[in-house]
Amino acid sequence: MTSQTLAETLDSRSLTSSVVGTRQTKDIFFLVGLWLALLIAFGTLITLLIDTFVTARSRLNTDFLTAFPSPFPEDTGIQAAFFGSLWVVVPAGLVSLFVAVCTAVFLEEFVKQDSRFAGFVSLNIQTLAGVPSIVFGILGLAFVARGALAWGFTIRTASVVLGMMILPIMIVSSREAIRAVPSSLREGAYALGSTRWQCIRRQVLPAAIPGIATGSILGISRALGESAPLIMLGALAYVSSNPAGFSDYYTVLPLAIFKYATEAQVEFQYAAAAAIVVLLVLMLALNLLAIIIRDRSRKSW
Amino acid sequence: MNSKVIVPKDLLPSGRQKRQQFYERIIGFFLGFISLAAVAVLFGIASALVPPTIDFFQEVPFSEFFGSTNWYPLFEPPAFGVWPLVTGTLVIMAIAIVVAVPGGLAVSFYMNQYASDQVRRILKPVLEILAGVPTVVFGFFAINFVSPKIIRNIWPFGDVDFYNALSAGLVVGIMILPMMSTLAEDAMNSVPRSLVDGAYALGATRREVCTSVVFPAALSGIIAGVVISVSRAIGETTIVLLAAGASANFTFNPGEAMQTMASFIGFAGIGDQPTDxxxxxTIFAVGAFLFIITFTLNILSVRFVRRFREIYE
Incomplete structure (x- = not known):
């Protein structure tokens, strides 16, 4: 019986080839499925960009950039929203970066990785990263805009809330950048008699700066595009002048888009699309900056 | 007798070194203190949610909140049955997951087993761009393109309202897709090379390697990705607020307008509610509900990620 098996198998070549046939058919269907998914993902991105540019084309001029909001869609512009975004996002990014680098240095250089403290703080950071952004709006409403600080719907309120929101991204990327610094650098510094802080300040941090910069730029671009928490913090207000201080009322680019998008007149949809183009160009510039920093500083350890 | 140990003077820490040691300790304390900021924010969220939620449930009985299907908390007379928000959240989340999970998995299979290095170098940044598109842009895309030009023309099952759960869910799914594919790909990349090579040596095709080797071996990481995707879909606000409208309909018909828990919070936050x-x-009560759900999902996903790390790393 067993000696015949091979011959039998060879005889039933038709059977084998039909099995191969179904396998090949399945392979093809599978690959087509994968292509379809890629098409959906990238096709949507391309459609989104084209649709936005086409809708925006009548408003893509310098008047739109320099004008202030107006009830007439053809006169409206985004100067106040543009400067509002800068006033909100830059301090949020800087404060968050400072806190994130301190946290990352402490967790990576000062405590043992398997210590309870490191585990507890890491779990907190992971959990914080998964909190929906609208919940940060509630936090801002309860403690920053009203409640303990009672700052009202101002730039500093928005800045603090966005700073807290991007904190987990900033911490995670700073930690990764610090972890990527080879330990030989630290050992060399210690061998030459430097203390822990001297080693961090003169060796570890300078070596980690490109990584930290890349990660924090991504965090800042996240804050630049964020809308949900600011909806609750007064950013939908009709603001017709540039902010002059941190306790001024404000609006930001994403909320200008939101507001235009909810207006009935079609001309406001053009304005929304044009504001999207401005926002996307800003974010693209930030991302290019991150890529340039990453490439410039590519070192082989 | 007290015997005094005599230490040569140059072995004792000098004044400068003592100052340095003191300085180092201060820095350590300072950094440790700052690193509690993340913990403080999380506890801040919890303590912002709890007291107003308790007050809320003293005014609105549990039986009404979980027992009624009418949700008009900001109207007179108000009704506080949360079910329309729950079904709205479930419907939009389900549509988003149907797009994001198979789509994200397919992209990650392609990146992991099919794409050449060159193709991968192009696809990766494009995915990153897609992941970086702000949600308000996706929301605008949903009401300006997906809903009027696609969904309302091709949906075969009845009329579709201008604001509908379908376009909101689809666009939320596209928004989550890059994150799902990145998480799945990370999990797939940590599958040992020997397993994949072994399968190829036995004559498996790429599809068979994907479905019978890579997928099961990366399963816990993929599940973690699915769980995080669900949590992101539940928490998405702006897209849903723009595309699904502001009426909390108790329905499972995706062609109708719906409100999710998150989009209710955003909607109620626009109209400046008097503090007392x-x-x-209600904003806080729904926020607490949303926070508990996403918090549970995140802890779950952390568990799953830990499991797949334990297996292969």
Missing amino acids: STGYR
Whole structure:
């Protein structure tokens, strides 16, 4: 019986080839499925960009950039929203970066990785990263805009809330950048008699700066595009002048888009699309900056 | 007798070194203190949610909140049955997951087993761009393109309202897709090379390697990705607020307008509620509900990620 098996198998070549046939058919269907998914993902991105540019084309001029909001869609512009975004996002990014680098240095250089403290703080950071952004709006409403600080719907309120929101991204990327610094650098510094802080300040941090910069730029671009928490913090207000201080009322680019998008007149949809183009160009510039920093500083350890 | 140990003077720490040691300790304490900021924010969220939620449930009985299907918290007379928000959240989340999970998995299979290095170098940044598109842009895309030009023309099952759960869900799914594919790909990349090579040596095709080797071996990481995707879909606000409308309909028909828990919070936050009103406290009660759900999902995903790390790292 067993000696015949091979011959039998060879005889039933038709059977084998039909099995191969179904396998090949399945392979093809599978690959087509994968292509379809890629098409959906990238096709949507391309459609989104084209649709936005086409809708925006009548408003893509310098008047739109320099004008202030107006009830007439053809006169409206985004100067106040543009400067509002800068006033909100830059301090949020800087404060968050400072806190994130301190946290990352402490967790990576000062405590043992398997210590309870490191585990507890890491779990907190992971959990914080998964909190929906609208919940940060509630936090801002309860403690920053009203409640303990009672700052009202101002730039500093928005800045603090966005700073807290991007904190987990900033911490995670700073930690990764610090972890990527080879330990030989630290050992060399210690061998030459430097203390822990001297080693961090003169060796570890300078070596980690490109990584930290890349990660924090991504965090800042996240804050630049964020809308949900600011909806609750007064950013939908009709603001017709540039902010002059941190306790001024404000609006930001994403909320200008939101507001235009909810207006009935079609001309406001053009304005929304044009504001999207401005926002996307800003974010693209930030991302290019991150890529340039990453490439410039590519070192082989 | 006290015997005094005599230490040569140059072995004792000098004044400068002592100052340095003191300075180092201060820095350590300072950094440790700052690193509690993340913990403080999380506890801040919890303590912002709890007191107004307790007040809310003293005014609105549990039986009404979980027992009624009418949700008009900001109208007179108000009704506080949360079910329309729950079904709205479930419907939009389900549509988003149907797009994001198979789509994200397919992209990650392609990146992991099919794409050449060159193709991968192009696809990766494009995915990153897609992941970086702000949600308000996706929301605008949903009401300006997906809903009027696609969904309302091709949906075969009845009329589709201008604001509908379908376009909101689809666009939320596209928004989550890059994150799902990145998480799945990370999990797939940590599958040992020997397993994949072994399968190829036995004559498996790429599809068979994907479905019978890579997928099961990366399963816990993929599940973690699915769980995080669900949590992101539940928490998405702006897209849903723009595309699905502001009426909390108790329905499972995706062609109708719907409100999710997150989009209710955004909607109620637009109209500046007086601080000492039940309407204001409703924001916190729904927020607490949303926070508990996403918190549970995140802890779950952390568990799953830990499991797949334990297996292969």
